[in-house]
Amino acid sequence: MCGGSTGLKNAKQQHNAMEPILEVKTLTMDFGGLRALDSLDLAVYQNEIVALIGPNGAGKTTFFNCITGLFPPTKGEMLIAPPGKKPTKLNGLKPNIVTANGLARTFQNIRLFPNMTVLENVMIGRHCRLSSGILGAAFRNRATVLEEEKVVEESYAMLKKIGLDAFVNDFAKNLPYGAQRRLEIARAMATDPFLLLLDEPAAGMNLQETRELDELIVRIRDEEGISILLIEHDMKLVMSLSDRIFVVDYGKKIAQGTPAEIQNNPAVIKAYLGEEIDA
Amino acid sequence: MEYFLELFLSGLIRGSIYALIALGYTMVYGIIELINFAHGEIYMIGAFTALIVASVLTMLGWNQIAIILLASVVAVIYSSAYGYTVEKIAYQPLRGAPRLSALISAIGMSLFLQNYVLLAQTSDFMPFPSLIPEFKFMESYEHIISSPEIVILATTTLVMIFLAFLIKFTRMGKAMRATAQDREMAMLVGVDVDRIISFTFIIGSATAALGGVLIASHIGQINFYIGFLAGIKAFVAAVLGGIGSIPGAVVGSLVLGWTESFFTGYVSSDYEDVFAFLFLVFILIFRPSGIMGRAETEKV
Amino acid sequence: MFLTFPIMVIKVNTIENIVVWRWKNLFIVGIGVFLLSFVWRYLIKRKEVGKKKAEAGELVKPPITQRVLKEPKFYIPALIAVAVFAIAFPFVFSMYQTNIMVTALIYVVISLGLNIVVGLAGLLDLGYVAFYAVGAYTYALLNYHFGLGFWTVLPIGAAMGFLFGVLLGFPVLRLRGDYLAIVTLGFGEIIRLILENWNEFSFGPSGIANIPRPGLFGIQMSLHSSIIYLYFLMIGLTLFTIFVVNRLQDSRIGRAWIALREDEIACQAMGIDKTKTKLTAFALGATWAGMGGVVFAAKTTFINPASFTIWESIIILCVVVIGGMGSIIGVIIGALILILLPEYLRAFSEYRMLIFGAVLVVMMVFRPGGIISDVRRIYRFEERETTA
Numbered sequence A: 001m002c003g004g005s006t007g008l009k010n011a012k013q014q015h016n017a018m019e020p021i022l023e024v025k026t027l028t029m030d031f032g033g034l035r036a037l038d039s040l041d042l043a044v045y046q047n048e049i050v051a052l053i054g055p056n057g058a059g060k061t062t063f064f065n066c067i068t069g070l071f072p073p074t075k076g077e078m079l080i081a082p083p084g085k086k087p088t089k090l091n092g093l094k095p096n097i098v099t100a101n102g103l104a105r106t107f108q109n110i111r112l113f114p115n116m117t118v119l120e121n122v123m124i125g126r127h128c129r130l131s132s133g134i135l136g137a138a139f140r141n142r143a144t145v146l147e148e149e150k151v152v153e154e155s156y157a158m159l160k161k162i163g164l165d166a167f168v169n170d171f172a173k174n175l176p177y178g179a180q181r182r183l184e185i186a187r188a189m190a191t192d193p194f195l196l197l198l199d200e201p202a203a204g205m206n207l208q209e210t211r212e213l214d215e216l217i218v219r220i221r222d223e224e225g226i227s228i229l230l231i232e233h234d235m236k237l238v239m240s241l242s243d244r245i246f247v248v249d250y251g252k253k254i255a256q257g258t259p260a261e262i263q264n265n266p267a268v269i270k271a272y273l274g275e276e277i278d279a
Numbered sequence B: 001m002e003y004f005l006e007l008f009l010s011g012l013i014r015g016s017i018y019a020l021i022a023l024g025y026t027m028v029y030g031i032i033e034l035i036n037f038a039h040g041e042i043y044m045i046g047a048f049t050a051l052i053v054a055s056v057l058t059m060l061g062w063n064q065i066a067i068i069l070l071a072s073v074v075a076v077i078y079s080s081a082y083g084y085t086v087e088k089i090a091y092q093p094l095r096g097a098p099r100l101s102a103l104i105s106a107i108g109m110s111l112f113l114q115n116y117v118l119l120a121q122t123s124d125f126m127p128f129p130s131l132i133p134e135f136k137f138m139e140s141y142e143h144i145i146s147s148p149e150i151v152i153l154a155t156t157t158l159v160m161i162f163l164a165f166l167i168k169f170t171r172m173g174k175a176m177r178a179t180a181q182d183r184e185m186a187m188l189v190g191v192d193v194d195r196i197i198s199f200t201f202i203i204g205s206a207t208a209a210l211g212g213v214l215i216a217s218h219i220g221q222i223n224f225y226i227g228f229l230a231g232i233k234a235f236v237a238a239v240l241g242g243i244g245s246i247p248g249a250v251v252g253s254l255v256l257g258w259t260e261s262f263f264t265g266y267v268s269s270d271y272e273d274v275f276a277f278l279f280l281v282f283i284l285i286f287r288p289s290g291i292m293g294r295a296e297t298e299k300v
Numbered sequence C: 001m002f003l004t005f006p007i008m009v010i011k012v013n014t015i016e017n018i019v020v021w022r023w024k025n026l027f028i029v030g031i032g033v034f035l036l037s038f039v040w041r042y043l044i045k046r047k048e049v050g051k052k053k054a055e056a057g058e059l060v061k062p063p064i065t066q067r068v069l070k071e072p073k074f075y076i077p078a079l080i081a082v083a084v085f086a087i088a089f090p091f092v093f094s095m096y097q098t099n100i101m102v103t104a105l106i107y108v109v110i111s112l113g114l115n116i117v118v119g120l121a122g123l124l125d126l127g128y129v130a131f132y133a134v135g136a137y138t139y140a141l142l143n144y145h146f147g148l149g150f151w152t153v154l155p156i157g158a159a160m161g162f163l164f165g166v167l168l169g170f171p172v173l174r175l176r177g178d179y180l181a182i183v184t185l186g187f188g189e190i191i192r193l194i195l196e197n198w199n200e201f202s203f204g205p206s207g208i209a210n211i212p213r214p215g216l217f218g219i220q221m222s223l224h225s226s227i228i229y230l231y232f233l234m235i236g237l238t239l240f241t242i243f244v245v246n247r248l249q250d251s252r253i254g255r256a257w258i259a260l261r262e263d264e265i266a267c268q269a270m271g272i273d274k275t276k277t278k279l280t281a282f283a284l285g286a287t288w289a290g291m292g293g294v295v296f297a298a299k300t301t302f303i304n305p306a307s308f309t310i311w312e313s314i315i316i317l318c319v320v321v322i323g324g325m326g327s328i329i330g331v332i333i334g335a336l337i338l339i340l341l342p343e344y345l346r347a348f349s350e351y352r353m354l355i356f357g358a359v360l361v362v363m364m365v366f367r368p369g370g371i372i373s374d375v376r377r378i379y380r381f382e383e384r385e386t387t388a
């Protein structure tokens, strides 16, 4: 794997193991005649913040959709190795199993549950870590009641952490745009992931909101120990946050490296030429 | 072999009539994603209008060809007007509302129209004159296929060709396809979506009315309830073919017509409808988007 | 609206009969339609103004129904009034009225069951009546062949409903939206047609008669008292249903159902097993239909396939949507209105279905969310914050 070495050297965190926590090899995805992903290799190590960038339509979202089990890839291998657990192949797993294995994501076009409250949105995130069933719900045995109390507590704590506690009982659809994006992050975090996949988290945010997002992402990594893979068009944010950057164009990886390396890479400049590096 | 041919033809005819109704379902669904429950009622109203016009003209002593033409034309115009009105009243105010609400509105409309005809006319079956004349040149084939059946097949084929032409080549057809694919986008590039939707309802109602006239004169009796069963069958056909797809509606209808015909002919007529539905369930389980429907992965 | 106006007047032309010309009708309907079209246009305008206000960010008062629901001052007396009314009902009103009320309560129960499927989980089920039929025939047949009593069969009927829910749900639940609707419709019809044609099993269209009413420790009851008994039994079953559905709604499973309704993809991505969640909703809804079916058979003492047509499914669906999907109180009100209204409209007997259809349309056009739209549970944290 040529992927990690540069990132490893300058990453300030300690890597417990040299194994990547997410490793994708020759991932290919065809939509009819269109090759959205073309033999893509990518690896993420623990405690890293990695960015995936590229022009619109490059296949970034498709990449997320493949590793989270929404689309079955045409070809390629996807592996995760959650810290302290044994590696698992992602190929063929259903989306909910992928999430249960510790990968959580947000969506480029916000996909909250609009007619549920903010708290309930986060509680849904906890779903896969809970166990009570129908009978428990109907008869409210002790275990169910305790579990229910705990999930409310935990979800509320999560909202506080992300700074959304003022909205607890509001319907998700009534939140301001920036808050909706943050709620998506809170909901994903509630699933207890080891790797968080963020699809354009800053899209549509103003400067102030973007700055707060920057801090939030760093905090998630530093305080929760969750690694992050993010797709983003805001170059300022990407350059300041990321330990390493992957650049894709037409489904192919055209470059990878540290922010400094990427900024001076001629292939990257060429891919973005004509298309503005938009915010 | 003779028997097989007979079943084949009767299936073909059934299928053609289903197709005339199914087209309306599929076009409406393609554009506003609504199961237009009132569509069967439009078909029934078409049949009734034709019946009324025909009876009046017969009393006035017109000749048969003139009667059938005029009755069909009036039925088509009438049903189109109904289709248009139904859409304006029951569906247009519900754009953007939850889809189930529009569905209930459609069900309400269907109930209303059924009972409206029931009250205004009668609850009994009414004999329907066989409007379609027997052709001289057909006499020698009479034991295989009758003149009315030929007329049904010919009309259906013509309507299909006309529709295909309309949708492929006219401006209206292009706008329809655009609206079906992405309503918002169509609106942005200047398509008058409301007009397209009205137009779709009018075309769908017109073909359904033709179906109504044809089948009523073929079977020979109608009542206020015929729309419901025919509507359901046609909808099954549309889904079978892949709802939203126009060739799908035709294929689905023919497949359903043949299935029913052969099953009735060779197995049992008691379980004809059971079999039709089971068949649908099986097809959908193995091809969840119908025979001709595209398997779409939702963009995320 | 002006465009449709001439058409609506011409509409009345269909009113002529084969020989009889009824110009008078044309005149009446013409005037009626003319007036109605004005009212209609006025209402549509009002609705649009309301929408614009909401979009402009002006504060729209929450609808009165929701304010009443949230305010204990209002709902506690209301609850007491309802309870008193419910208990007094069979003693104040005639047997005939009580009987209608029992029917209405059966609909409340099965509609609450369908509410799980459609209102909470968002699965459009047009063949729900099949499970109702399963329950009814379970009682009728078990009683006919083995002489089993009502109380024995009630849980069996529920279990049969559940079983059929799983069996039918399993193959079809991966279909999306409208395909699911038509396949469930198909299954509903299949079951009815089988009941109609398989004479040796179900006695065909002539049905099964002499099904006993529910007994109470073998005491012989007069017709009147057995109806009162049935009434209270239904009140009990209704309360039980409300109790369970209410708890389910705010449980882990209930939340998963709603999330599934809101956004299937996001739901899966949050770790919810789509198939399993759908199946539990579907089967649980069927369970209630099964129970309702048993009571129905016991109430009418006679069943035949004609009671289980697709219209029945559609009416139950209308109850759920009109009441307000996902809202228990909404569904109860919806069931009472939709079942009692046609009964009391008997005065206009021939027009009642016409009016019913029109009401459905008007209702949806002006209140597409139903009588009471989704109200979610409020969690309070103030106290905890001060202690923490």
Ligand SMILES: Nc1ncnc2c1ncn2[C@@H]1O[C@H](COP(=O)(O)OP(=O)(O)O)[C@@H](O)[C@H]1O
Pocket: A031, A034, A036, A054, A055, A056, A057, A058, A059, A060, A061, A062, A063, B297, B298, B299, B300
């Ligand atoms: N479900 C789908 N069906 C067909 N084509 C798709 C689908 N999803 C994405 N594509 C195509 O794949 C390409 C990559 O899209 P995407 O991954 O969304 O790009 P981006 O890098 O902007 O996130 C685009 O050309 C897009 O049209």
Ligand SMILES: [Mg+2]
Pocket: A060, A061, A062, A108
């Ligand atoms: Mg994207």
